[in-house]
Amino acid sequence: MKAPLATQLPVVLEKHGDTRIDPYFWLNDRENPAVIDYLNRENDFYKAQTKHTQALQEALFLEMKSRIKEDDSSVPYFYNGYYYLTRFELGGDYPIYARKKGSLDAPEEILFDCNQLAKGFTYFNLKGLTISPDNQWVAFSVDTIGRRMYTLQIKNLVTGELSPEKIENVTGTASWANDNQTLFYTRKDAVTLRADSVYKHQLGTAASNDSLVYFEKDDTFDVSVYKEKSKKYLVIASSSTLTSEYQILDANTPTGKFKVFQKRTRGLEYSISHYGDQFYILTNKDKATNFKLMVTPELATQKENWTDLIPHREEVLLEDIEIFRDYLVVSERENGLNTILIRPWDGSPSYYLPFESETYTAYTTTNVDFNTTQLRYSYQSMHTPASVIEFDMKTKTKVVLKEQAVLGGKFDKTNYTEERVWATAKDGTKIPISMVYRKELVKNGKNPLLLYAYGSYGMSMDAYFSSTRLSLLDRGFIYAIAHVRGGEDLGRTWYEDGKLLKKKNTFTDFIACTEFLIQEQYSSTQHLYAEGGSAGGLLMGAICNMAPHLYHGVIAQVPFVDVVTTMLDDSIPLTTGEYDEWGNPNVKKYYTYIKSYSPYDNVQAQDYPHMYISTGLHDSQVQYWEPAKWVARLRTLKTNATQLYLDTNMEAGHGGASGRFEALRELAKEFSFLLDLEKIAQ
Numbered sequence: 218m219k220a221p222l223a224t225q226l227p228v229v230l231e232k233h234g235d236t237r238i239d240p241y242f243w244l245n246d247r248e249n250p251a252v253i254d255y256l257n258r259e260n261d262f263y264k265a266q267t268k269h270t271q272a273l274q275e276a277l278f279l280e281m282k283s284r285i286k287e288d289d290s291s292v293p294y295f296y297n298g299y300y301y302l303t304r305f306e307l308g309g310d311y312p313i314y315a316r317k318k319g320s321l322d323a324p325e326e327i328l329f330d331c332n333q334l335a336k337g338f339t340y341f342n343l344k345g346l347t348i349s350p351d352n353q354w355v356a357f358s359v360d361t362i363g364r365r366m367y368t369l370q371i372k373n374l375v376t377g378e379l380s381p382e383k384i385e386n387v388t389g390t391a392s393w394a395n396d397n398q399t400l401f402y403t404r405k406d407a408v409t410l411r412a413d414s415v416y417k418h419q420l421g422t423a424a425s426n427d428s429l430v431y432f433e434k435d436d437t438f439d440v441s442v443y444k445e446k447s448k449k450y451l452v453i454a455s456s457s458t459l460t461s462e463y464q465i466l467d468a469n470t471p472t473g474k475f476k477v478f479q480k481r482t483r484g485l486e487y488s489i490s491h492y493g494d495q496f497y498i499l500t501n502k503d504k505a506t507n508f509k510l511m512v513t514p515e516l517a518t519q520k521e522n523w524t525d526l527i528p529h530r531e532e533v534l535l536e537d538i539e540i541f542r543d544y545l546v547v548s549e550r551e552n553g554l555n556t557i558l559i560r561p562w563d564g565s566p567s568y569y570l571p572f573e574s575e576t577y578t579a580y581t582t583t584n585v586d587f588n589t590t591q592l593r594y595s596y597q598s599m600h601t602p603a604s605v606i607e608f609d610m611k612t613k614t615k616v617v618l619k620e621q622a623v624l625g626g627k628f629d630k631t632n633y634t635e636e637r638v639w640a641t642a643k644d645g646t647k648i649p650i651s652m653v654y655r656k657e658l659v660k661n662g663k664n665p666l667l668l669y670a671y672g673s674y675g676m677s678m679d680a681y682f683s684s685t686r687l688s689l690l691d692r693g694f695i696y697a698i699a700h701v702r703g704g705e706d707l708g709r710t711w712y713e714d715g716k717l718l719k720k721k722n723t724f725t726d727f728i729a730c731t732e733f734l735i736q737e738q739y740s741s742t743q744h745l746y747a748e749g750g751s752a753g754g755l756l757m758g759a760i761c762n763m764a765p766h767l768y769h770g771v772i773a774q775v776p777f778v779d780v781v782t783t784m785l786d787d788s789i790p791l792t793t794g795e796y797d798e799w800g801n802p803n804v805k806k807y808y809t810y811i812k813s814y815s816p817y818d819n820v821q822a823q824d825y826p827h828m829y830i831s832t833g834l835h836d837s838q839v840q841y842w843e844p845a846k847w848v849a850r851l852r853t854l855k856t857n858a859t860q861l862y863l864d865t866n867m868e869a870g871h872g873g874a875s876g877r878f879e880a881l882r883e884l885a886k887e888f889s890f891l892l893d894l895e896k897i898a899q
Contacts, residue, residue, distance in 0.1 A: 218265045220861070221258040223849035224251070232785065233805045237818065239782065241846040247834060256834070256845060259863040266862065270889040276899065277688055277885040277892075282878055284684040286622040292605045293321060294593070296585045297352060310876035311335050314346060328355060328374070335876075339868040340835075345369075345390040349397045350448070354420065356400055358389040363835045363868070365389070366410065369402055371420065384424045388412045392444045392451060394471035401430065401442045401451060401471075408788055412439045415453050417471065431464070431475065436793040444468055445491040446540060446587060451475075452489070458674075458797030461486045465518075478518045491515065492540045498523055499538060505529035506709045510538065510547070534708040539581050542588050544610045548581060553637075553649050553700060553707050555579040555679065557594060559610050570608065574598045576637040576651040578679035593618075597682040599653035599696070600633040623684045632656060633690065635680070640699075640726075640733035646714075648726045649706065650734070651680040652697035655690055665895045666695040666740035668731060672703035672723040673752035674798060675712035685884055692897050695739055701726035701756075717800050718810055724759040731760075731767045742767055746891055750774030751839055758816025758847065761825055770827040770860075770894050772887050775836055779843040780815035781808065789840060817843070820850045824857040829890040831883070833866045841865060862890075 225240035244252055267274075290304035299316040300323075306313065311331035317323040328346065335341035340363045347356040353375055358367035367389035371380040384402065391402035400418045405411060415431040418424065430453070433440045437457045444451050445468075453464040453475055460483050464475035478489060478496075486508075487500035496518060498511045510527035527535065532551060539546040547558040555578060560567040572579055577598040582605060584593055590611040597603035602621035609615070634656045639647045650668075658664060667689060671678050678698050686696055700706040703715025703723040715723045731747070734740055747768050749757045754776020761771055777783070784802045787793050800807030812818055828851070832844040848863040855861070864886065892898075 218262060220852055221255065221262055222852060223255050223845075230782065232802070233808050235808070235812070237781070237812075239846075241842075241849045242782075244845050244849070245840065245842040247841070252842075252845075253867075256841070256863075256865045256867070259845075259848065260865055260867075263862040263864050266860065267886075267889070267893070270893050273892060273899065274882070274885045274889045277888050278878075278881050280688055281685045281881050281884065284623050284625050284628070284687065285878075286624055289622070292593075292618045293317070294583045294585060297348070297350065299348075299352065305877065306332070310878055311341065312877075314343075326374070328372075329357065334359070341876075347391050347393060347400075348374075349393045350395055351397045353397065354393070356391045356393070356402075358387055358391075360389070363833060364410075365838075366405060366407075371400070380421070382418075382422070382424045384416075384418065384427070388441065390441065390443070392442050394451060395448065395468045396471060399471040403441055409436075409793070411436065411794065412441060415440055415442050436787070437796055438462075439794060445489075446585070447491045450491055454488075455481065457794060459484055459486065461488065463487070463489050465489075479520050485520070490538060490540050497526070497538060497540065497545075499535060501709075503529070506713075507531065507533060508535040508709070510535060532708075534705060536705075537581070539584050539592070540587075541584070541590070541592075541610070543590060544592075546581060546584075546592055546610075550677070550705070550708065557581065557592075559592070561610075568613075570594070572596070574601070574635070576635055576680040577601070578681050597621075599635040599651060599680045599682060600630045602630075602682050602684070621682065621684070623687075628684075628687065634658070637680075638733070638737070640730040642722070642726050642729045644722075646702070646722075646726070648702075648730055649700045650697050650730050651700065652695055652739075653686075653690065654695040655693070658693070658695065660738040662735070662738045662741040663744060664695050664740050665689075665693060665744045665746065665891070666697060666734060667746045667748055667891065668697045668699055668727070668734065669748045669753075670699040670701050670723075670727050670730075670756055671749060671751075671753040672699075672701040672715055672727070672756055674703075675705040675709070677704045677706045679706075685881065688888055689891070692892065692895075694891075697730075697734065697739075699727050699730040701730070716798055718806070720799065720810070721759075721814055723756055724763060724814065727756060727760055728764045728767065731764070735767070743769055744895065746770045746772070746894075748772040748774075748887075750776070752777050754778060754839070754844075755780065755816060759814050759819075761828070762816060762819045762821065765823060765825050768826040770829070770891060772890065773828065773830045773844070774887075775832050775839045776816070776830060776844050776847070777839045778816040778847045779818075781812050781818055783840070783843065784811060817847050817850060820847070820854050822854050822856055825851060825855040825859060825861070827860040827890075827894055829860075829862050829864065829887060831864045831866070831886075834868070860890075860894075 226243045227240045228242040230237040287307045293300040293302040301316045303312045309332045313330045314328040315325050338361045342360045345358045355372050358369045360367045367387045369384040369387045386405050388403040398420045403412045404414045413433045416427045417430050418427045438455045441454045451466045451468045455462040462481035463478040466475045490497045509529040511523040512526045513522045534550040537548040545560040549556045557570045579596045582593045582595050592608045604620045605618045607616050635653045701723050705712045754773040757773040758778040802808035830844045832841045
C-alpha cells in the first residue's frame with residue numbers, strides 16, 4: 218500500500234517582509250470532508266503497514282494490563298467528617314468515587330460510578346468534585362469530547378438527584394462559599410478556550426442568571442477560583458507565564474467584592490496560603506530567582522508589607538508549601554532532586570525527610586486536614602513502585618499506607634539498576650540523565666535505548682516508576698530521561714535558559730545527552746530511540762531536523778511542530794498565553810528565532826529516522842493539523858525509505874483515550890513500533 222500524499226494547495230504567508238509557502242495550510246479545517254478523508258487514509262496506511270504487529274500489540278496490551286491491579290483503590294483521606302476514596306472494579310475502565318461517614322467501617326456512599334456515566338460515550342472524563350461545607354451538595358464537571366470544555370452540574374447527596382441546571386464551557390473546577398448555596402466557577406472563551414471569567418451561581422437558580430464576578434481582559438492571562446485550606450478565603454488567581462495576581466474574599470460573605478491582594482507587576486510571581494491572621498507568600502520578589510517564602514498580615518497584603526521567612530538560596534528551588542496547625546512543610550529541589558523540609562511553628566529545630574536513592578521522586582500528596590500531625594507524601598524511583606507514606610511530624614515515625622502493586626509475580630526491583638549520569642552540553646553545562654535497565658545489561662553499544670524528554674514551561678521530569686515500562690526493560694531496553702533545560706529540574710535558571718531566545722538549548726541538550734549515551738556505549742545510532750509529547754513533540758521535531766542520524770526511531774505524541782503559524786494565530790487556543798514562553802512572533806526578533814527551529818518550517822531534503830506520530834482530532838492544546846501538516850511535508854521531502862506513520866485518534870483530544878485500559882492500547886502501538894524496529898517479535 219502506497220503512503221497517502223496530501224493535496225498541495227500553496228498559501229503564501231507573509232510577516233516582517235519574510236515569505237513562507239505553506240502547501241498544507243488547508244488541513245486546519247476539521248469540518249472539511251477532505252481533511253477527514255486525508256486523516257482516515259493516513260490511519261488506514263498505518264494499520265496496513267503495521268498489520269504484522271497486531272499480535273504483538275495485543276500481547277503487549279494484555280501483558281501491561283496483567284500487571285495492574287484492576288480492583289484497586291486509593292488511600293482514603295479524611296475531610297470534614299468523611300473518608301473519601303477512589304476505586305476501580307474488575308472489568309471497569311473508569312473510577313468510582315465514594316465516601317464513608319466518620320469511619321472506614323461505615324457504609325460506602327457512592328458519589329459517582331463513572332463506568333455507568335460513561336456508557337454511550339467514546340470519551341468520558343469527570344473531574345473537579347467539590348463538596349459543599351455542609352456535605353449535602355457536590356459540584357462536578359464532565360467532558361465527553363476530549364477538548365477540555367466541561368459541563369458543570371450539581372448533585373444532591375441526600376436525595377441523589379441532579380440539579381437541572383447545566384453550565385457549559387467551564388474549566389472543570391469550582392468552589393463553594395461557606396453558605397452552601399453559592400458556587401464560584403470559571404468559564405472559557407468558546408473559541409480560544411482561554412479561562413477568562415469567574416461567575417457566581419446560586420443553588421436552585423437558572424445558569425442564565427449567574428452573575429459575572431470577574432473578567433480577565435489581558436489575553437495573556439488565565440484565571441481560576443479556589444478556596445484556601447483554612448476555609449476563610451475564596452481566591453481568584455490570574456496568571457501568565459511571568460506574572461501573578463490574586464484577589465481574595467471572605468468565604469462567609471459571597472455577596473461581597475473581591476479585593477486585590479497585590480496588583481500585578483510584570484515579572485512578579487507569587488502564590489498565597491492563609492494561616493491564622495497571616496498570609497504566606499511564595500514569590501520571586503527582589504530577584505529571588507529560585508523563589509523565597511514571605512509573610513504578611515492578612516489585613517496588609519501589599520508587597521511593601523511582606524517580610525522574609527525563608528530567604529532566597531541560589532542552590533535551592535523553593536517549589537511549594539503545605540500549612541498545618543503545628544507545622545510548615547516546604548517542598549524544595551536541590552541538585553535536581555526533591556527534598557521535603559519540616560518546620561515546626563513552635564520554633565523547634567527543622568529537619569528534612571531522609572531520601573537515599575541516587576535518583577527518585579518525592580512529593581506531598583493529599584493533605585486537606587489542617588489539624589493533623591500526619592503528613593502524606595509519595596515516594597518512587599525508576600525501579601521502586603510508588604508508595605503513599607504517612608509521616609508523623611511529631612514522633613518522626615512513618616507508615617507505608619500503600620505501595621503500587623505490580624501483579625504477575627515476576628517483578629523484583631533488585632533485577633534492575635537505576636543510575637544518574639551527566640552529559641556535557643556544547644556550552645559546558647552538565648545535563649543530568651536518569652535511567653533504568655536490567656542489571657545484567659552489558660554496555661557494549663548494542664542495547665536498544667529509549668530517551669525521553671519534555672523541556673518546557675518549567676515542568677520538571679522527575680525519575681518515576683512505570684509498570685508498563687517493564688515491557689521494554691524486560692526485552693533488553695534501557696529507558697532514560699534527559700533533564701534538559703526548559704524544565705525546572707535544576708532550578709529556575711534551568712527553565713530560563715531553555716525558553717524564548719534560549720529555546721535551542723533544549724534541543725542541543727537532548728542531542729548532547731544522546732551523544733553521551735552513545736559515547737559511553739549504552740547504545741548506538743542503530744538502536745537509539747527518542748520520545749516526547751506536546752512541547753516535547755516540538756523537541757522531537759527539532760532534533761529530527763538537526764541530528765536525524767543519531768536516532769533509529771522517534772515517537773512524537775501530539776507534537777507542537779508548526780510553531781510560527783500557531784503563535785501568529787491568536788484565535789487558536791493557548792496562543793496569547795504562550796508569548797512569554799516562546800516569544801511573540803509579531804515581534805521580528807522572536808519571529809526570526811522561532812522560524813529558525815520550528816520543525817514544520819525546517820523540514821528539508823535529508824534522511825530521517827523511522828517516525829511514529831500520534832494526535833487527536835479534538836486536541837485543544839496542540840491542534841491535530843500540526844502533526845498532519847508535518848507528516849505531509851515529511852512525505853514529500855525526506856530522502857530515505859524509513860517508516861513514517863500518522864496515527865490520529867478520531868474520538869479523543871490531547872490526552873488520548875479516556876478509559877483506564879484503552880490508554881494501554883495506545884502505548885502498545887508505541888512499544889510495538891520500537892520492538893518491530895529492533896526485530897523483537899514477542
